[in-house]
Amino acid sequence: MLFKTLLGIWMSAVIVASFLFAPAAAGFKEPEAARIIFFHVPNAVVASIAFVVAMVYAIRYLKSRNLVDDAKSSISAELGLVFTVLATVTGSLFAHVQWGSWWNWDTREVAIVMLLLVYAAYFALRSATDGVERRARLSAVFAIVAVAPMVFLMFVMPRIMVSLHPADTLGRSDGLSAQYRMVLFPAMAGFVGLYVWLFRIKTAIAEYRIKIRRY
Amino acid sequence: MRDVICGVSLVLDSGRLVVTGRNGSGKSTLLRIIAGLVTPTAGEVVFTEDGAELSIDARRDALGLVAPDLTLYDELSAIENLRFFCRVRGLRKSDNELKSLLAGLGLRDREDDPIGSYSSGMRQRAKYAFALAHNPEVLLLDEPTANLDQSGIDAVDRVITEHRGIVIIATNEADELRYGDSVLELGA
Amino acid sequence: MPTTLDQASTKTRKPRSVPGPMEMISRSLAVFRKDLTCEFRTRYAINAILLFAVTTLFAVSFSIGGVGLSPSVQASLLWLIIYFSALSGLSRSFVREEESHTASALRLSAAPGAVFGGKLIFNIVLLFMLELVIIPLFVGMMNLQVNGWPLFLAIMVSGSAGLAVASTVVAAVVSRANAKGALFAVLSFPILLPLLIVAISGTKAALSGAGFASGADDLKLLISYTGIMFVVSLILFRFVWED
Numbered sequence: 001m002l003f004k005t006l007l008g009i010w011m012s013a014v015i016v017a018s019f020l021f022a023p024a025a026a027g028f029k030e031p032e033a034a035r036i037i038f039f040h041v042p043n044a045v046v047a048s049i050a051f052v053v054a055m056v057y058a059i060r061y062l063k064s065r066n067l068v069d070d071a072k073s074s075i076s077a078e079l080g081l082v083f084t085v086l087a088t089v090t091g092s093l094f095a096h097v098q099w100g101s102w103w104n105w106d107t108r109e110v111a112i113v114m115l116l117l118v119y120a121a122y123f124a125l126r127s128a129t130d131g132v133e134r135r136a137r138l139s140a141v142f143a144i145v146a147v148a149p150m151v152f153l154m155f156v157m158p159r160i161m162v163s164l165h166p167a168d169t170l171g172r173s174d175g176l177s178a179q180y181r182m183v184l185f186p187a188m189a190g191f192v193g194l195y196v197w198l199f200r201i202k203t204a205i206a207e208y209r210i211k212i213r214r215y
Numbered sequence: 216m217r218d219v220i221c222g223v224s225l226v227l228d229s230g231r232l233v234v235t236g237r238n239g240s241g242k243s244t245l246l247r248i249i250a251g252l253v254t255p256t257a258g259e260v261v262f263t264e265d266g267a268e269l270s271i272d273a274r275r276d277a278l279g280l281v282a283p284d285l286t287l288y289d290e291l292s293a294i295e296n297l298r299f300f301c302r303v304r305g306l307r308k309s310d311n312e313l314k315s316l317l318a319g320l321g322l323r324d325r326e327d328d329p330i331g332s333y334s335s336g337m338r339q340r341a342k343y344a345f346a347l348a349h350n351p352e353v354l355l356l357d358e359p360t361a362n363l364d365q366s367g368i369d370a371v372d373r374v375i376t377e378h379r380g381i382v383i384i385a386t387n388e389a390d391e392l393r394y395g396d397s398v399l400e401l402g403a
Numbered sequence: 404m405p406t407t408l409d410q411a412s413t414k415t416r417k418p419r420s421v422p423g424p425m426e427m428i429s430r431s432l433a434v435f436r437k438d439l440t441c442e443f444r445t446r447y448a449i450n451a452i453l454l455f456a457v458t459t460l461f462a463v464s465f466s467i468g469g470v471g472l473s474p475s476v477q478a479s480l481l482w483l484i485i486y487f488s489a490l491s492g493l494s495r496s497f498v499r500e501e502e503s504h505t506a507s508a509l510r511l512s513a514a515p516g517a518v519f520g521g522k523l524i525f526n527i528v529l530l531f532m533l534e535l536v537i538i539p540l541f542v543g544m545m546n547l548q549v550n551g552w553p554l555f556l557a558i559m560v561s562g563s564a565g566l567a568v569a570s571t572v573v574a575a576v577v578s579r580a581n582a583k584g585a586l587f588a589v590l591s592f593p594i595l596l597p598l599l600i601v602a603i604s605g606t607k608a609a610l611s612g613a614g615f616a617s618g619a620d621d622l623k624l625l626i627s628y629t630g631i632m633f634v635v636s637l638i639l640f641r642f643v644w645e646d
Contacts, residue, residue: 117593302433
């Protein structure tokens with residue numbers, strides 16, 4: 001309850017700050033539209049975190065054979081899918097404003113499409129498999145197998161493809177103004193908190209379902 | 216989810232055990248669990264030899280299963296099936312050994328025909344050849360005489376009485392209770 | 404029946420040692436030979452895969468000819484044909500074990516590693532046979548100008564190996580699920596997407612003939628992709644195979 005309240009206040013502050021505290025970014029085609037990065041970047045970050053968490057719980061499931069681990073893996077994938085869709089939509093909007101087209105197939109766009117397809121395939125597999133244990137095992141294997149090409153894509157693709165995305169903005173000292181940092185990092189924390197909150201609710205439900213054997 | 220078999224605890228050294236019980240009581244499932252084809256939701260099956268637990272690979276070679284839902288390769292002949300299953304276990308068996316095994320089960324005339332052309336009784340005999348080809352210590356027989364004529368039943372009698380390790384039989388035929396030194400009734 | 408069964412009930416001491424790598428390869432080859440024999444007696448996968456490839460090639464060639472296509476279009480078309488043909492046949496060897504209920508017998512006799520190895524070799528051979536047919540046809544019907552044959556062949560071989568490895572493990576997963584046909588395409592596409600991108604880029608380099616070095620990066624990537632997928636699949640396969 002406390003966590004939920006604090007999270008609500010925190011996210012409200014982030015939303016207010018992203019419109020009132022952060023200035024319009026002069027370097028962009030539409031300076032006001034640059035505010036979308038406060039939502040786009042955290043969504044993309046959480047989408048990737050959720051993917052990794054799903055994989056970690058998949059590995060744990062194969063070791064423990066505890067259905068709670070399978071539930072956590074699939075819950076993380078489910079939330080990851082939502083955040084991936086949000087990141088894709090906000091990214092596409094911004095691409096239209098900034099680069100003039102909705103979709104350009106630059107490296108990160110390839111990566112996010114792949115992430116979407118992996119998540120979609122993951123749930124297609126889950127719904128097409130009978131038997132709780134078998135479903136858990138197959139989807140865990142798929143979640144882990146899917147990571148290999150994902151990592152491959154992230155580290156390898158930039159070498160052979162050009163990207164429209166700024167690669168190192170966050171790491172460079174002059175890349176982002178102080179005000180932007182002051183909003184972006186809390187925004188990331190807020191979205192991660194949102195993910196954790198949803199994850200915990202769904203996990204609690206799944207644990208009860210497993211306990212009464214209606215999972 | 217439903218618990219099919221609960222509270223079964225057995226230690227077997229040698230000898231023959233008959234498992235009975237009404238339909239759906241989990242006879243076949245118990246055999247499949249022992250064979251390693253089904254992982255139980257709780258509990259475990261341990262094989263030991265000279266006090267040491269057998270590895271998964273050794274376990275595979277210590278078991279022979281005959282079951283209604285077991286199928287050999289229809290495209291291959293009986294002898295080709297046996298050759299393949301031995302090779303994949305790393306066993307080098309001569310064709311003569313395999314042929315005499317098939318002959319003992321009454322399949323001498325049909326050993327080069329594809330299994331797909333077999334009648335159900337002959338398939339059942341071929342399953343015995345599959346289960347016995349690697350000389351397993353433990354024989355698991357689910358409905359041992361399904362589809363068999365009298366000569367087939369005689370062959371099964373010989374297999375069971377001559378086997379020197381453990382035989383576990385799942386059946387509902389009252390007549391087949393005679394195979395067992397002891398009887399386990401599931402779901403009673 | 405006069406013959407006794409003493410042959411079967413004679414106790415012979417079986418080897419209880421863990422099979423070494425050479426032994427695993429020989430067992431994999433046993434699975435491979437079995438699959439090949441079954442395949443040649445039914446020709447299900449070969450027919451599906453070849454007919455699919457040839458029909459697609461004819462359709463593409465008929466509708467756009469081949470004259471004046473850029474290397475990038477030709478490379479993409481070639482890999483798309485290979486990819487979709489592979490989808491139509493590479494899941495077959497696993498799905499057949501499940502559909503004809505022979506999987507239990509195989510599970511009772513073979514180590515998971517041998518099964519995976521055998522199916523992988525089978526899929527690689529199937530894919531190479533497909534390419535032996537489709538590449539000459541493609542060169543002829545699409546007026547393909549290959550300016551760097553060594554690079555072209557190297558990309559084809561390593562790309563197909565990667566395609567075979569990734570689709571073998573996906574096929575194993577799919578064969579244990581219910582809606583097998585549609586699921587294979589859905590699951591394998593995201594896994595294979597990076598491979599296709601790199602293979603197409605390498606093939607493009609080979610077609611435009613900028614020398615072996617121009618595609619060396621792509622080649623390295625294909626080989627590392629194949630290596631990663633092979634290791635991951637080998638580790639995870641037993642979780643898919645067992646029940």
